[in-house]
Amino acid sequence: MSTTVRAAVFSATGASPEIRDVVLPDPGPGQALVRMSAAGVCHSDLSLSDGTLPQTWPAVLGHEGAGTVEAVGPGVTEVAPGQRVILNWAPPCRSCWFCAQDEPHLCEHALDGTLSPYAELGDGTPVYPGLNTGAFAEATVVPVGALVPLPEGVDPAVAAVLGCAVLTGWGAVNNVARLRPGRSALVLGLGGVGLSLLQAARIAGADPLVAVDASPEKEELARSLGATDFLVADDDTHRAVRRLTGGRGVDHAFEVVGRASVVRTAWNAARRGGTVTVVGVGSHRDEVSFSALELFHQARTLQGCVYGSSDPVRDIPLLAEAVRSGELRLAEMITDEIPLEGVPEAFERMRRGRGGRSLVRFGV
Structure with a gap:
């Protein structure tokens, strides 16, 4: 079985994304299928699209996201279907030299997932995930190391911004x-x-x-x-x-x-x-x-x-405390809530330096 979803597909450096169907495989060992609830539009996505950062095409960008686990691959016990999660675009391996020095943000293997396709277009063309996660889509398949459970008391509608910004x-x-x-x-x-x-x-x-x-x-x-x-x-x-x-x-x-x-x-x-x-x-x-x-x-x-210099597993629960206390106000940073079709306009706002965070909302 496979899952077909709508996604913002970037075909080349400098190209505007097109909303196309992407075919996701069933999650394999160590993977999970996540149905997205929201994805933030980050300046790093713009840097990938304009060639400032390297990217293989075609690709689904977006790396700041939150959603619900829909299915898991064989042997996965870290998360379960129905669980709300935040995406971690730089999942550490926990075994390289940097991880051993308690520097998981510098993990040698954190971006290994960007080098291989994770999905296909309808004609079989392989599609690559921007910064591991491919969040500008209705769903994505990621390694379970790229998922952090959403803490209690954090509004799922705005939780995506915790994952990067x-x-x-x-x-x-x-x-x-x-x-x-x-x-x-x-x-x-x-x-x-x-x-x-x-x-x-x-x-x-x-x-x-x-x-x-x-x-x-x-x-x-x-x-x-x-x-x-x-x-x-x-x-x-x-x-x-x-x-x-x-x-x-x-x-x-x-x-x-x-x-x-x-x-x-x-x-x-x-x-x-x-x-x-x-x-x-x-x-x-x-x-x-x-x-x-x-x-x-x-x-x-x-x-x-x-x-x-973060470790999302360690730091997201700390951030959740600040959210629950009212000290950290997530919703106020979001100046534009958009559908998937609004991603090109959100990129243009970033180029012009307008607004705060644009948030793609799915299922609304």
């Missing part, structure tokens, strides 16, 4: 920067990850908490989620940030755009001895340069952040 943003603050109460923070870029990071910084006690975006329309949302100050991005941003922090700069600057120019702004806006955390996914052709003298003199720390 919130894990990445929350992890950047708590696992990577380790922001302490009373430290000043700057968030550059207010897409889904940036808005998650902003909330995490607020919960961690950042003060002041400065939000920056190219779109002035995001000020109200940024302030509602915790920003004490909002700036529209321009060539003077780093100076404006310094004026808000006694001329010193911030303790923590978070780059959530993925551009060399914004990394440089974050660097210039951080104080001497401060920390710059690069969360955005940029192009390998977009280079940042620093002089040897400033690296010495400024004594700043510049660090990358992959998936918030």
Whole structure:
């Protein structure tokens, strides 16, 4: 038996997706079939589609999702049919060198699933899963290691954003920067990850908490989620940030755009001895340069952040506590709820820097 579902299929780099039927095989050993309830549209999906990140075509993108297990393969005991789950697009192997160092976010095998087709088009053409999961479809087949049980008390309608945006943003603050109460923070870029990071910084006690975006329309949302100050991005941003922090700069600057120019702004806006955390996914052709003298003199720390240095099995229950308490507000980050056919428009909004998170809703 097999399952035929509607999916947003990308045929080539730069191509707009088409809604087509995709044929999913029955789940094999160690796999599960998940009927999707929602999928977030992440900037990493845009990076895959435009060639910034590698991808084999044709493919079903989408990696931030939640749904219900519909069937499991032979020998699967970790999840069961009827169970609500969140997708983990980087399932760790738990046995490589990085996993042994308690760094599952750097697992050598986390993206192995992207190298093999997981489904077919009606004519038998193999289809590849974007970032392992292929979430822009009514259902998907994934290894059980890519599933995390949905904690009680989290609305399934918005739980999808926990799987990437919130894990990445929350992890950047708590696992990577380790922001302490009373430290000043700057968030550059207010897409889904940036808005998650902003909330995490607020919960961690950042003060002041400065939000920056190219779109002035995001000020109200940024302030509602915790920003004490909002700036529209321009060539003077780093100076404006310094004026808000006694001329010193911030303790923590978070780059959530993925551009060399914004990394440089974050660097210039951080104080001497401060920390710059690069969360955005940029192009390998977009280079940042620093002089040897400033690296010495400024004594700043510049660090990358992959998936918030998170372990979803460990961290999603922690996030659920913040959701249940009302500290972490998921629904407010979602500015557009769309059907599957709305994915191309959601990509265009990301290109133009409009809105927060777009959420594909299935079965409505």
